[in-house]
Amino acid sequence: MSGFGVEVRDLTARYDTTVALDAVSFTIRPGVITGLLGRNGSGKTTALSVLAAFRRATSGTVLVDGEDPWENERVLSGTCLVRESGDVALDQKLKETLDFLGDRRPLFSRELADTLMDRFELDPLTKPNKLSRGKRSAFGVVVGLASRTPLTLLDEVHLGMDAPSRYAFYDALLTDWLEHPRTIVLSSHLIGEVERLLEDVVVLDRGTVLTASDAETLRSGGVTVTGPAEAVEAFVVGRQVVARQQLGRTAQATLVGARDDDASRARQHGLELGPVALQDLFVHLTDRPVPAIPEESR
Incomplete structure (x- = not known):
């Protein structure tokens, strides 16, 4: 069967x-x-x-x-x-x-x-x-x-x-x-x-x-990048970041939209790439923008 x-x-x-x-x-x-x-x-x-x-x-x-x-x-x-x-x-x-x-x-x-x-x-x-x-x-x-x-x-x-x-x-x-x-x-x-x-x-x-x-x-559509916080921030400029974590000087960012040159760029900057959890991708896919609070209601 x-x-x-x-x-x-x-x-x-x-x-x-x-x-x-x-x-x-x-x-x-x-x-x-x-x-x-x-x-x-x-x-x-x-x-x-x-x-x-x-x-x-x-x-x-x-x-x-x-x-x-x-x-x-x-x-x-x-x-x-x-x-x-x-x-x-x-x-x-x-x-x-x-x-x-x-x-x-x-x-x-x-x-x-x-x-x-x-x-x-x-x-x-x-x-x-x-x-x-x-x-x-x-x-x-x-x-x-x-x-x-x-x-x-x-x-x-x-x-x-x-x-x-x-x-x-x-x-x-x-x-x-x-x-x-x-x-x-x-x-x-x-x-x-x-x-x-x-x-x-x-x-x-x-x-x-x-x-x-x-x-x-679906998982391969995203990537995590981990390493020194400054290097991570430089790596993700102009990219779609859906999650961030930082512990001391080490940071991790989760990106949607992997690129062919990600691996070579990561090696040049001493960064590690990893897979994205399905949970993170799901949250991104179903994210609903929070409505702006009207000026008069603030």
């Missing part, structure tokens, strides 16, 4: 007069872990809901494994969307939910589900409405990973989980994906934590696609 591929072309989704997605286009490669990144209100949840046929597109084309997912039994049986705190019956014991999924999901792994239940310290006889927010999110992770569907959509499933639980989730996701490759789309705002998992990235902002590429290509 290599997973379902996704093709989205000119997708628009409206809620009454609100345009959640405005003619967006992107591709999700089969068998790849893709990060769907964006600030709150960017359209991430709407996009995933359309892919999972939870809601219908206003216009445009959506193909999952080459077919429209809307009311498509084959595609839907191979798609799992888990949103924050899971999408499960609140008054049904966790064990009963796992039994239900085991009967209806052909690739569902009860062995993996039980292993994750132990890892997240979830009592199978407990009902979701008796769990904390973090534990409910952990159960959503159990459902999403154990289903092993060809298209697995995880929408901010880590919200409410503490740091050890989140890292246990990331490790479990990567380990099981390596053993059972499938298409996973991970929506998250904790980019610094999840970027090691991502091979491709789609960045949404206010209902539009800012960029869609493999993560390495």
Whole structure:
């Protein structure tokens, strides 16, 4: 199993007069872990809901494994969307939910589900409405990973989980994906934590696609330069600087827009070049200028 591929072309989704997605286009490669990144209100949840046929597109084309997912039994049986705190019956014991999924999901792994239940310290006889927010999110992770569907959509499933639980989730996701490759789309705002998992990235902002590429290509669009503060400042003159740090006489600047001569210039001035964290690039891409304060209001 290599997973379902996704093709989205000119997708628009409206809620009454609100345009959640405005003619967006992107591709999700089969068998790849893709990060769907964006600030709150960017359209991430709407996009995933359309892919999972939870809601219908206003216009445009959506193909999952080459077919429209809307009311498509084959595609839907191979798609799992888990949103924050899971999408499960609140008054049904966790064990009963796992039994239900085991009967209806052909690739569902009860062995993996039980292993994750132990890892997240979830009592199978407990009902979701008796769990904390973090534990409910952990159960959503159990459902999403154990289903092993060809298209697995995880929408901010880590919200409410503490740091050890989140890292246990990331490790479990990567380990099981390596053993059972499938298409996973991970929506998250904790980019610094999840970027090691991502091979491709789609960045949404206010209902539009800012960029869609493999993560390495996106990272290579920027560079960090480190060294003596004066030399760093001279190096970045006329460049787009998105972050600065300084400790004593040593400074680091993060630039967007790498140049062919950066390496030679850095060597001439005794500077070190390094990669840019995906988090820094994301902040830059989605940066929104602060409105100026009117003179009369100062």
